[in-house]
Amino acid sequence: xRIELIKRPQQSKLYSALSPFxxxxxxxxxxxIVFAALGKNPVAGxxxxxxxxxxxxxxxHELAIKAAPLILIAVGLSVCxxxxxxxxxxxxQFTLGAIVGSVIPLYFPDFxxxxxxxxxxxxxxxxxxxxxAIPALLKARFNTNEILTSLMLVxxxxxxxxxxxxxxxxxxxxxxxxxxxAFHSWAIVPELLPASGRANWGIVFAVxxxxxxxxxxxxxxxxxEVKVIGQSPRAGGFGGFSAxxxxxxxxxxxxxxxxxxxxxxxxxxxxRLQPQISPGYGFAAIIVxxxxxLNPLGIVAAGLVLALSYLGGEAAQIEIGxxxxxxxxxxxxxxxxxxACDTLIHYQVRxxxxxxxxxxxxxxxxxxxxxxx
Numbered sequence: 001x002r003i004e005l006i007k008r009p010q011q012s013k014l015y016s017a018l019s020p021f022x023x024x025x026x027x028x029x030x031x032x033i034v035f036a037a038l039g040k041n042p043v044a045g046x047x048x049x050x051x052x053x054x055x056x057x058x059x060x061h062e063l064a065i066k067a068a069p070l071i072l073i074a075v076g077l078s079v080c081x082x083x084x085x086x087x088x089x090x091x092x093q094f095t096l097g098a099i100v101g102s103v104i105p106l107y108f109p110d111f112x113x114x115x116x117x118x119x120x121x122x123x124x125x126x127x128x129x130x131x132x133a134i135p136a137l138l139k140a141r142f143n144t145n146e147i148l149t150s151l152m153l154v155x156x157x158x159x160x161x162x163x164x165x166x167x168x169x170x171x172x173x174x175x176x177x178x179x180x181x182a183f184h185s186w187a188i189v190p191e192l193l194p195a196s197g198r199a200n201w202g203i204v205f206a207v208x209x210x211x212x213x214x215x216x217x218x219x220x221x222x223x224x225e226v227k228v229i230g231q232s233p234r235a236g237g238f239g240g241f242s243a244x245x246x247x248x249x250x251x252x253x254x255x256x257x258x259x260x261x262x263x264x265x266x267x268x269x270x271x272r273l274q275p276q277i278s279p280g281y282g283f284a285a286i287i288v289x290x291x292x293x294l295n296p297l298g299i300v301a302a303g304l305v306l307a308l309s310y311l312g313g314e315a316a317q318i319e320i321g322x323x324x325x326x327x328x329x330x331x332x333x334x335x336x337x338x339x340a341c342d343t344l345i346h347y348q349v350r351x352x353x354x355x356x357x358x359x360x361x362x363x364x365x366x367x368x369x370x371x372x373x
Contacts, residue, residue, distance in 0.1 A: 001354065005347035015345050020291050020298075023337035024305065030333050040320045048319040049312035049330070059311060061197025065269050066310045068202035069094070069261040069278075071303035073285035075206070075213050076257030078294040082217070083250040084230040089135065089150025090258040091282025092157035093128040097259020098266045099161055100127025102273050105187040106169060106180060116186040120263055128259015129252045131157065136251035140244045146251075154282070162275050169273060180273035189268035202264040207300060209257055214296040226250060258282065279310065280328075287335040290342075306331065 028046065035045035053059045073090045080087040101124030104116060135149040164180070171181040189200040217223035229236040229246040236243065266277055288306050292299030313327030 053311035061199035067307035071206035072261035074288035076254035092154035093258035097128035097262030101263030124263025132255020
């Protein structure tokens with residue numbers, strides 16, 4: 001017996017809309033089972049994970065800090081994914097954006113005025129875009145697999161960052177800690193409401209980016225071109241659209257937003273470069289993109305949900321003593337259920353039994369045998 005997936009002639013719009021909520025509900029149920037298997041109280045675990053981070057004003061600020069990079073990266077990834085280009089290396093573009101954007105405050109520490117931060121943000125976006133251009137050019141020129149090339153470049157970026165903060169950019173005043181000097185005040189992203197928490201303007205940048213990309217994808221010819229090429233390159237060719245230009249464009253947009261997220265993270269929540277600047281935002285943003293149905297406005301809500309999983313994971317570690325691996329398991333389960341629900345919306349499952357073996361043929365009576373009879 002084997003399992004076959006048969007493409008449905010039409011997809012239910014109702015189930016398509018409910019799919020992210022169903023995936024989230026399934027993740028909650030699976031999470032309760034995981035807590036029970038670990039010997040923890042499932043109710044206490046789920047409360048610490050999903051409710052407690054929303055009960056304090058300061059934790060809402062932390063939620064905004066964690067959601068900002070997820071939304072920025074996922075919005076860029078939605079452009080890539082809709083163009084049928086699979087950029088898995090946003091984590092590397094995030095890191096390169098942080099490195100390039102940090103050049104100004106580290107090499108010109110005496111250059112201090114209001115223009116520093118905008119220049120850092122622009123440099124960070126350019127750094128991420130140029131790094132994303134590498135797998136884009138390789139695919140456009142040599143038809144390489146962009147999943148492998150973009151993913152491998154993640155580790156290159158992380159090694160470059162590690163070398164910089166332990167070598168030429170190391171702060172001599174930091175004793176034995178491998179980190180760059182702290183940014184001066186003009187290079188720090190301002191806080192939104194300092195009296196109640198440390199959330200900064202990163203969440204505002206993320207919402208603006210989501211609205212801008214939504215407008216581009218739904219109201220402009222460029223967005224139409226990206227979607228047509230993504231769904232049918234042959235049809236796009238008949239319409240005069242270039243698949244090569246679309247590859248480059250999608251990767252540049254995606255890399256620029258990932259790079260912007262990187263420099264906002266180090267100049268806002270962290271305040272300096274250090275070996276670890278991301279808990280895996282670039283990879284988690286893939287979940288956000290699909291949970292938001294590749295819609296930039298839906299991604300804003302999805303980013304807040306996944307940011308809640310980060311905060312809830314930290315709370316669960318403190319409250320009930322689970323490890324950080326449990327947090328990653330929750331995120332993995334969420335992606336699994338999102339993809340499973342989408343698969344069942346587009347395909348129906350059919351069990352196919354093997355055909356029964358053919359009966360052996362009866363020996364054909366020879367003419368000689370008939371003659372003797």
